[in-house]
Amino acid sequence: xxxxxxxxxxxxxxxxxxxxxxxxxxxxxxxxxxxxxxxxxxxxxxxxxxxxxxxxxxxxxxxxxxxxxxxxxxxxxxxxxxxxxxxxxxxxxxxxxxxxxxxxxxxxxxxxxxxxxxxxxxxxxxxxxxxxxxxxxxxxxxxxxxxxxxxxxxxxxxxxxxxxxxxxxxxxxxxxxxxxxxxxxxxxxxxxxxxxxxxxxxxxxxxxxxxxxxxxxxxxxxxxxxxxxxxxxxxxxxxxxxxxxxxxxxxxxxxxxxxxxxxxxxxxxxxxxxxxxxxxxxxxxxxxxxxxxxxxxxxxxxxxxxxxxxxxxxxxxxxxxxxxxxxxxxxxxxxxxxxxxxxxxxxxxxxxxxxxxxxxxxxxxxxxxxxxxxxxxxxxxxxxxxxxxxxxxxxxxxxxxxxxxxxxxxxxxxxxxxxxxxxxxxxxxxxxxxxxxxxxxxxxxxxxxxxxxxxxxxxxxxxxxxxxxxxx
Numbered sequence: 001x002x003x004x005x006x007x008x009x010x011x012x013x014x015x016x017x018x019x020x021x022x023x024x025x026x027x028x029x030x031x032x033x034x035x036x037x038x039x040x041x042x043x044x045x046x047x048x049x050x051x052x053x054x055x056x057x058x059x060x061x062x063x064x065x066x067x068x069x070x071x072x073x074x075x076x077x078x079x080x081x082x083x084x085x086x087x088x089x090x091x092x093x094x095x096x097x098x099x100x101x102x103x104x105x106x107x108x109x110x111x112x113x114x115x116x117x118x119x120x121x122x123x124x125x126x127x128x129x130x131x132x133x134x135x136x137x138x139x140x141x142x143x144x145x146x147x148x149x150x151x152x153x154x155x156x157x158x159x160x161x162x163x164x165x166x167x168x169x170x171x172x173x174x175x176x177x178x179x180x181x182x183x184x185x186x187x188x189x190x191x192x193x194x195x196x197x198x199x200x201x202x203x204x205x206x207x208x209x210x211x212x213x214x215x216x217x218x219x220x221x222x223x224x225x226x227x228x229x230x231x232x233x234x235x236x237x238x239x240x241x242x243x244x245x246x247x248x249x250x251x252x253x254x255x256x257x258x259x260x261x262x263x264x265x266x267x268x269x270x271x272x273x274x275x276x277x278x279x280x281x282x283x284x285x286x287x288x289x290x291x292x293x294x295x296x297x298x299x300x301x302x303x304x305x306x307x308x309x310x311x312x313x314x315x316x317x318x319x320x321x322x323x324x325x326x327x328x329x330x331x332x333x334x335x336x337x338x339x340x341x342x343x344x345x346x347x348x349x350x351x352x353x354x355x356x357x358x359x360x361x362x363x364x365x366x367x368x369x370x371x372x373x374x375x376x377x378x379x380x381x382x383x384x385x386x387x388x389x390x391x392x393x394x395x396x397x398x399x400x401x402x403x404x405x406x407x408x409x410x411x412x413x414x415x416x417x418x419x420x421x422x423x424x425x426x427x428x429x430x431x432x433x434x435x436x437x438x439x440x441x442x443x444x445x446x447x448x449x450x451x452x453x454x455x456x457x458x459x460x461x462x463x464x465x466x467x468x469x470x471x472x
Contacts, residue, residue, distance in 0.1 A: 004060060005036040005096045006120055006158060008113040009044050009068075009082070012054040018340050019377075021323035021332075022450050027053060033112030033158025034082065035166060036095045037193065042068065042082040045157035045171050045184075046075045047137040049082070050319040057084060059093075060120050072196045075317045076204035076310070077282065078137045078171045078184055079192045080157075098193070099165030101186050101270065102127045102145065110149045110170055110181070112158025125149025125179070132276040133182060136172050139316040139338060140204065143269070143279045144171075144182045151181025188282050201286040206310030207278055208241020209234050211253065214263045223252055224298030230254065231295065232265045232277070238365045240311035242290075246303045252295035256280060281307070313363035314338065314372060326410050327453045328420075329437030330379040330444045331387070331430070333395065335406045336360070336372035353392050355425060371405035375424065379448045383440040387430050394425035410454065414461040 009032045032048030056065040066089040068082040129146035160168040168183030211232040231254035257280040259267040318339040344351040373395040403409035422430040
């Protein structure tokens with residue numbers, strides 16, 4: 001087969017610079033693959049067009065390129081839908097059909113344009129594993145299919161076929177294995193495309209809980225579980241998540257969306273695949289209602305979970321948006337995000353400060369703390385002399401008040417007068433005179449070529465003018 005539906009995707013992208021969050025790095029280019037799934041519409045990987053400023057597509061054996069735009073993107077499940085502006089580009093090409101979840105040992109064909117050649121490449125393999133995997137692009141754990149076929153740079157975003165239908169989109173290779181890659185499976189493709197048609201939110205919802213297995217007999221007895229009961233123990237609930245207000249720490253989650261949860265945290269997905277229980281969430285949209293059964297203090301209870309976007313204390317994905325930042329007296333503040341942690345390079349999970357990594361992996365989002373504010377760097381000046389060493393430290397309080405999030409922190413700083421006392425998580429104290437810090441602002445911004453004191457998504461400071469009384 002020649003697969004005329006498969007195209008090459010050219011993306012020019014510009015990533016933000018989290019070390020200097022008011023600017024971006026130089027534009028760069030990359031290539032990937034995609035597949036025609038509807039007239040003038042191409043399905044590809046979100047990572048192929050993340051932070052894109054200009055996108056083009058090219059057919060097989062055609063030197064001309066057509067401009068495309070991103071009409072929908074879900075970074076959670078690493079999928080994007082492009083629309084081609086030139087309606088004649090796909091004339092005579094029949095769109096591919098989305099198939100179903102393949103079975104183990106099914107033959108598949110990975111089709112795309114790996115770097116190093118101009119023509120389409122077809123590699124054959126078999127389905128070797130179907131389970132929940134960590135998606136590198138979003139750090140989400142979702143259903144994925146492992147295939148014994150090479151997925152190389154440039155192949156990514158391209159289709160995987162079985163029996164003439166698209167059963168997945170290639171999205172990542174396994175680094176420690178040869179000729180083994182992973183694909184976003186058909187059920188998630190269907191959920192994404194169905195959501196686009198129905199104008200649903202693109203995010204994949206998340207339950208927002210931490211759990212532990214219940215294989216220990218003594219612990220099961222302590223929780224009031226009968227021999228036939230099974231499930232997992234809820235150990236944490238993230239504020240703002242689907243589970244908030246419905247599940248509690250100490251609950252035993254026994255079933256989700258009609259699937260019985262085993263003591264090791266797995267379900268029988270679609271009646272034939274043993275995988276982590278949260279795999280079923282990938283079948284739903286934000287706003288859907290999912291039934292859950294739990295055991296609370298020895299009594300069974302049914303609850304309805306309204307699906308919400310995943311709520312993390314430290315956001316995992318920040319693509320297609322600029323960093324949020326704030327400057328006060330030469331001190332630069334940012335939210336703690338996964339993108340901020342990537343300032344420490346390729347192996348940031350080993351190199352970043354341990355406190356920040358602990359918040360990333362184990363931080364709990366609560367009503368009183370929904371984001372982490374970090375003193376990221378100090379733009380040295382007379383007004384902040386002596387504080388140069390205090391960077392990459394978490395802000396605990398401002399004048400005794402604990403900021404809920406970045407917006408709340410900026411509000412506290414904007415209304416501050418007299419002495420501004422910031423306590424950091426290391427125990428250090430940063431004290432600035434508010435009037436002196438604001439007076440130094442024009443000098444500092446000009447010296448370091450900073451375009452303003454805050455990012456565009458933060459409200460401007462309101463200066464309230466006081467009227468002087470007239471003398472009699």
